Amino acid sequence: MPSALHPLTSLTAAGCTAVITTAAGNWPLSLAVALAAAVLAVRAGVGRRVLAAAAAVLLPLGLSLLMLHGLFFPEGRTVLAAWGPARVTAEGLNFALEAGTRTGACVLVLLLFSFTVSAPDLVAALAARGLPPQFGFVLAAALTLLPALSGRLESIRAAQEARGLVLGGGVLSRFVGARLQMLPLVLGLIEDSGSRAQALEARGFGGPGPRTSYREVADPPVQRRLRAVLLLLAAAAVAVRIGAAWPAAWPA
Structure with a gap:
C-alpha cells in the first residue's frame, strides 16, 4: 500500500479487497487482484519479500487443492483422465482454479499490507x-x-x-x-x-x-470518506453474494 495512506485506510483497503474478491468468486477477478498486489509490492520495494512469503503459503496449498479437487472432486462429470479411483474432471480443475486464485489474491493483498504498513x-x-x-x-x-x-x-x-x-x-x-x-x-x-x-x-x-x-498520525477527511466507501462496497458484495445463493438454499 502507498505510504501516503493512513494505516487504517491501508487496513480497510486490504480487508475490503479480500472480502470483495471472496464474495465475487470469479477467478479472472482474483487473478487481476493478485497481479495488482504483486505490482504494488514491487513498486513499494517489497516485491521479493512479499512474493517469497506468498510462495511459502500458496505453493503447498495450491498443490493440495489440485490433488484433492482435481483428482477427487465428487461433483465432477466431465472426466478428462482416470486412474482407478482418481479422476481428473473439468469441474474439479475449475474449482481448484477458483479456490487457488481467490486464496492467492487474499494472501497477496494482506501480505502487501503487512509489509508496507508502519x-x-x-x-x-x-x-x-x-x-x-x-x-x-x-x-x-x-x-x-x-x-x-x-x-x-x-x-x-x-x-x-x-x-x-x-x-x-x-x-x-x-x-x-x-x-x-x-x-x-x-x-x-x-x-x-x-x-x-x-x-x-x-x-x-x-x-x-x-x-x-506521543505519535500523531494525520487522517485526511478524504481518506475517511474513502474508508466508508470501501466498507459499503464490501457490504454490498457480501449482500449480493448472499442474495444470489438464497434461492438455492430453499428445497425444490
Whole structure:
C-alpha cells in the first residue's frame, strides 16, 4: 500500500479487497487482484519479500487443492483422465482454479499490507480511536513477525539441506520438501509470537488505565470518506453474494 495512506485506510483497503474478491468468486477477478498486489509490492520495494512469503503459503496449498479437487472432486462429470479411483474432471480443475486464485489474491493483498504498513502508526491510530489495547498489541506482534517470514524460510531450507534433505527433482519431491519446511516454520512463528507478546506486555501494551500517545498520525477527511466507501462496497458484495445463493438454499 502507498505510504501516503493512513494505516487504517491501508487496513480497510486490504480487508475490503479480500472480502470483495471472496464474495465475487470469479477467478479472472482474483487473478487481476493478485497481479495488482504483486505490482504494488514491487513498486513499494517489497516485491521479493512479499512474493517469497506468498510462495511459502500458496505453493503447498495450491498443490493440495489440485490433488484433492482435481483428482477427487465428487461433483465432477466431465472426466478428462482416470486412474482407478482418481479422476481428473473439468469441474474439479475449475474449482481448484477458483479456490487457488481467490486464496492467492487474499494472501497477496494482506501480505502487501503487512509489509508496507508502519506498525507503530497503526497501533497509534487504533489507540486514538479507543480500541482495546490488546487488539493493537496482538496486531503489532503479528506485523513484526511477517516481514521475517521469507528469511526464516530460507534459514529452515538451508538447515535441512545441510542435514541431507534434497529439494530438487519432481513435483512430488518438492511437495514433500515444502511440507517438511512448514512444520518448523509454524512452530517457530508460534514460539516467536509468544516471546514478542511477553516483551510487548512488559512495555505496557496490555496495561489498564488512561494512555498518552506521543505519535500523531494525520487522517485526511478524504481518506475517511474513502474508508466508508470501501466498507459499503464490501457490504454490498457480501449482500449480493448472499442474495444470489438464497434461492438455492430453499428445497425444490
